[in-house]
Amino acid sequence: MYGAETTAPIDMTRTWAPEVPAFREHVERSLLAAARAPDLASTIQRHRFHGSARDKQAAADWLSKRLGAPPTPTRLLVTGGTQNTLVVLFSRLAAEGAAIAAEKLTYAAIGQLAMLGRIRVLPVDIDEDGMCDDSLEALCKAHNLAAVYINPTGHNPTTSMMSLRRRQSLVRVARKYALPIIEDDVHGLITKNAPPPLASIAPDLTWYLMSVSKCLGIGLRTAYLIAPSDDSLADLLRPIPSVSSWFVPGLSAAIITYLIESGAASQIVGEISKEIAARQDIAQEMLGHLGVMHTNKSSLHVWIDLPSPWTAEPFIRAARLNGVSLRHPRVFATPGVNVEHNIRASLIAPTTHEDLRRGLSALADLLVSRT
Numbered sequence: 001m002y003g004a005e006t007t008a009p010i011d012m013t014r015t016w017a018p019e020v021p022a023f024r025e026h027v028e029r030s031l032l033a034a035a036r037a038p039d040l041a042s043t044i045q046r047h048r049f050h051g052s053a054r055d056k057q058a059a060a061d062w063l064s065k066r067l068g069a070p071p072t073p074t075r076l077l078v079t080g081g082t083q084n085t086l087v088v089l090f091s092r093l094a095a096e097g098a099a100i101a102a103e104k105l106t107y108a109a110i111g112q113l114a115m116l117g118r119i120r121v122l123p124v125d126i127d128e129d130g131m132c133d134d135s136l137e138a139l140c141k142a143h144n145l146a147a148v149y150i151n152p153t154g155h156n157p158t159t160s161m162m163s164l165r166r167r168q169s170l171v172r173v174a175r176k177y178a179l180p181i182i183e184d185d186v187h188g189l190i191t192k193n194a195p196p197p198l199a200s201i202a203p204d205l206t207w208y209l210m211s212v213s214k215c216l217g218i219g220l221r222t223a224y225l226i227a228p229s230d231d232s233l234a235d236l237l238r239p240i241p242s243v244s245s246w247f248v249p250g251l252s253a254a255i256i257t258y259l260i261e262s263g264a265a266s267q268i269v270g271e272i273s274k275e276i277a278a279r280q281d282i283a284q285e286m287l288g289h290l291g292v293m294h295t296n297k298s299s300l301h302v303w304i305d306l307p308s309p310w311t312a313e314p315f316i317r318a319a320r321l322n323g324v325s326l327r328h329p330r331v332f333a334t335p336g337v338n339v340e341h342n343i344r345a346s347l348i349a350p351t352t353h354e355d356l357r358r359g360l361s362a363l364a365d366l367l368v369s370r371t
């Protein structure tokens, strides 16, 4: 325990890509390259719409690391991040009042984005393998779903890693009901030995999203979208050819394309993966013996089962008194789902390993104290 009055609390709320030495070195170089490039003015002063041909080629090469083969650039867009893309996908795939399905605990932005699009989110059961195919099938039978949003690789918030078998079962259900899949693969490139994405099992059904937020930097506001087909991409864009709210910022695109083409992006991702693994080792050391932690070696956070009688609200209050900030897990719940017996703790937000140890040690003390 230490003086919460005099020491800033250790933030264990949010996750992002950890800072690594290769990041500064290469991003500094790419900024200089962008500044000196003959096309600096057009990079900043002109539309880049959905990414230049060069951005798309670099993206296709980069995504082939995850998809097994480069996607055709005609199905690929470079956008202003996952959330901007989801706003568009939700509103184009689901009419006002329609429903999409999502894991019952899901990315905190999903409920907010659905509210903006005036669509409903229906919860699908999850287990240690991620979204349950039988639960999705029951929803498909009962509702006319417009799409299903799935985060199968390093699920946020539970950290589950969906097996290949479950991926195939979900695809079978989606295919049976002609249900478009929106796959959020934000952790795909930082996950060692990740099973293949749904997009490579069912490319014709899947809107695949890969953000750079967790593998390079969230401030770049950039994601890649691969459509199920050239035609579906054309349909998506037809009524909104010039809505710039989801276009990639030119400078970000230039930086990322430089990082990919020079090989620096892979180096940064390699260092990020090592840093995550080091922080996961610390989490194992501090919490592993308590038997309450769900995680995977590549996760930016851990998901903790609160032992009875702890529930989320008093645990968060007690953590705060002991110098640690946490978020209530209700932010991850789809409507009607209660989540009181878990906490997500970021391993990345604490600046140093020493801070991480202190934060986890405070949580461990509380978890064993049970009051």
Ligand SMILES: Cc1ncc(COP(=O)(O)O)c(C=O)c1O
Pocket (backbone or CB within 6 Å): 080, 081, 082, 083, 084, 107, 151, 156, 184, 186, 211, 212, 213, 218, 221, 222, 223
């Ligand atoms: C599940 C999930 N998807 C996507 C993102 C990234 O979204 P964006 O690309 O809008 O930064 C995050 C985190 O920031 C996330 O947790």
